[in-house]
Amino acid sequence: xxxxxxxxxxxxxxxxxxxxxxxxxxxxxxxxxxxxxxxxxxxxxxxxxxxxxxxxxxxxxxxxxxxxxxxxxxxxxxxxxxxxxxxxxxxxxxxxxxxxxxxxxxxxxxxxxxxxxxxxxxxxxxxxxxxxxxxxxxxxxxxxxxxxxxxxxxxxxxxxxxxxxxxxxxxxxxxxxxxxxxxxxxxxxxxxxxxxxxxxxxxxxxxxxxxxxxxxxxxxxxxxxxxx
Amino acid sequence: xxxxxxxxxxxxxxxxxxxxxxxxxxxxxxxxxxxxxxxxxxxxxxxxxxxxxxxxxxxxxxxxxxxxxxxxxxxxxxxxxxxxxxxxxxxxxxxxxxxxxxx
Numbered sequence: 001x002x003x004x005x006x007x008x009x010x011x012x013x014x015x016x017x018x019x020x021x022x023x024x025x026x027x028x029x030x031x032x033x034x035x036x037x038x039x040x041x042x043x044x045x046x047x048x049x050x051x052x053x054x055x056x057x058x059x060x061x062x063x064x065x066x067x068x069x070x071x072x073x074x075x076x077x078x079x080x081x082x083x084x085x086x087x088x089x090x091x092x093x094x095x096x097x098x099x100x101x102x103x104x105x106x107x108x109x110x111x112x113x114x115x116x117x118x119x120x121x122x123x124x125x126x127x128x129x130x131x132x133x134x135x136x137x138x139x140x141x142x143x144x145x146x147x148x149x150x151x152x153x154x155x156x157x158x159x160x161x162x163x164x165x166x167x168x169x170x171x172x173x174x175x176x177x178x179x180x181x182x183x184x185x186x187x188x189x190x191x192x193x194x195x196x197x198x199x200x201x202x203x204x205x206x207x208x209x210x211x212x213x214x215x216x217x218x219x220x221x222x223x224x225x226x227x228x
Numbered sequence: 229x230x231x232x233x234x235x236x237x238x239x240x241x242x243x244x245x246x247x248x249x250x251x252x253x254x255x256x257x258x259x260x261x262x263x264x265x266x267x268x269x270x271x272x273x274x275x276x277x278x279x280x281x282x283x284x285x286x287x288x289x290x291x292x293x294x295x296x297x298x299x300x301x302x303x304x305x306x307x308x309x310x311x312x313x314x315x316x317x318x319x320x321x322x323x324x325x326x327x328x329x330x331x
Contacts, residue, residue, distance in 0.1 A: 015316045040231070047239040057238050061231050070234045074241035080275075081242070085249040087268040089257055092250070103246050108276055115269040160324035163298060166280035167319035170302040171312040173273045178307065185267045189274025202282040206275075213271050214264065221263055 005123040009131030015171070016109045016136050019164035023051055024143020026162070030058045032148050041148040045141045050107060053077045054144075079207055084111040091117055095126035102126070105133040107140075109165065112172045116179075188216050290331040298323035 024045065031041045036058075044054050056077055060070050084106050091114075092102050110133050119125035177186055196209040253261045281299070284292035302319035309315065 011313075015313055018320070036231075040235070044235055044238075048235065048242055050242050053238060053242060057235070060234055060238075064230070065234065067233055067237050070237040071241050074238045075245070078242050078245050080272075081245045082249055083268060083272055085246055086253075086261060087265040087272065089249060089253055089265050090262055091265075093254070093257075099250075103250055104243060106246055112273060112276065115273070160294075160327040161320060163295075163323035164316055164320040166277070166295070167298070167302045167316040167323075168312070169273055169276045169280060170299050170319065171306050171315045173270070173277050174303045174306040174315075175310070175312060176270045176273060178310075180270060183270070186270035186274050189271030190278060192271075193275045193278040197278060197282060205282070206279065209275055209278075213268075213275065217264065217267050217271065218260075221260075221267075 002123070002127070005120065005128050006131050008120045009128050010135055012113055013132050013135035013139070015164075015168050016113065017139050018161065019109065019168060020136060020139035021143035021146070022161045023165065024140050024145075025147030027051070027054050027058070028144040028147020028149070030055065031144070034058050034062045036061070036148075038145055038148045041144050042141060045144040046137075049105060049137060049140060050078055050081070051140070076207065080108075080210060081106065083210055084108075084115075087115060092129075095129070098126045098130040102129055102133055105137050107136065109168060110136045112169055115172075116176065184220060185217065188213055188220075192216060294323055294326040294331050297326060 027045070028041050031037075031044075044057065048054055048057065053074060056073060057070075059065075060073060065073070085103065088103075088106065088111070092099055095102055113132055113136075114129055119128050173186065177183060180186065192212040193205070193209040196205040196212060199205070200208050249261075257265075277299075281292070281295055284295050286292045298319045301322045302315045305315035305318045306312065
């Protein structure tokens with residue numbers, strides 16, 4: 001029974017495998033170049049477990065940033081995680097002993113795998129989500145360790161393989177588009193983010209985009225209530 | 229030593245951000261938050277797609293073509309096969325070929 005769930009979870013996590021190993025290797029190489037060994041690299045991947053933040057974090061470490069700077073930077077880079085948690089509140093509500101880890105390990109990629117709420121028909125859905133989260137976490141840790149140890153001597157060109165993360169989100173978006181009853185939320189996400197990208201520029205658009213998306217979806221809900 | 233403090237700060241703030249909504253709304257989820265939870269996923273995934281493509285420049289060579297072609301490839305294969313593993317793989321291979329040999 002459990003083996004079946006673990007197998008389903010592993011298959012579900014496969015799209016993240018290549019991307020996390022590769023992006024993890026990228027992070028490991030950065031850490032190596034900055035003079036940090038495998039213990040530091042593994043510690044960051046285990047305890048921070050947020051891809052883009054760890055890339056930014058290398059700069060904070062080598063630049064000798066203050067704790068306040070680190071805190072503020074983390075809030076700006078990772079504020080989008082508030083969004084993921086809000087949309088998983090009902091799904092993770094009764095997950096019992098798995099709940100703390102499920103919340104801790106809710107990265108962009110794990111979110112994109114689990115946000116549709118689909119789980120195998122048989123077995124414990126919380127254990128399934130736990131295994132998907134754990135597999136992803138392991139890929140990330142493994143990739144960063146590999147990168148830190150041998151990354152710069154990879155025998156073949158992996159240029160462009162980081163696109164697998166973009167492809168993961170595009171595939172999730174397309175699938176939701178095909179199955180959704182109404183597409184207003186998907187359109188809202190795309191249009192609001194594009195608008196904020198144009199207005200605020202590529203370094204500062206994410207938080208305004210989150211606010212705008214929330215605002216638009218709130219207005220849409222009010223209008224939905226009135227027409228009912 | 230100071231590196232350990234920085235890593236701890238990054239870790240704790242990230243954890244806090246992930247737990248905060250559960251700490252505030254976990255016990256009794258207001259209807260509004262449940263509503264947001266229900267409608268947000270497609271919007272968030274859309275936001276992430278744009279986020280991943282934010283660094284392309286459409287006004288200069290290669291005009292974001294490798295990205296746009298590969299995104300189209302993922303979409304077409306996804307609509308055709310409905311299997312995200314296959315569509316991610318074909319899109320990524322397409323992109324690697326484009327950036328390594330064509331552009």
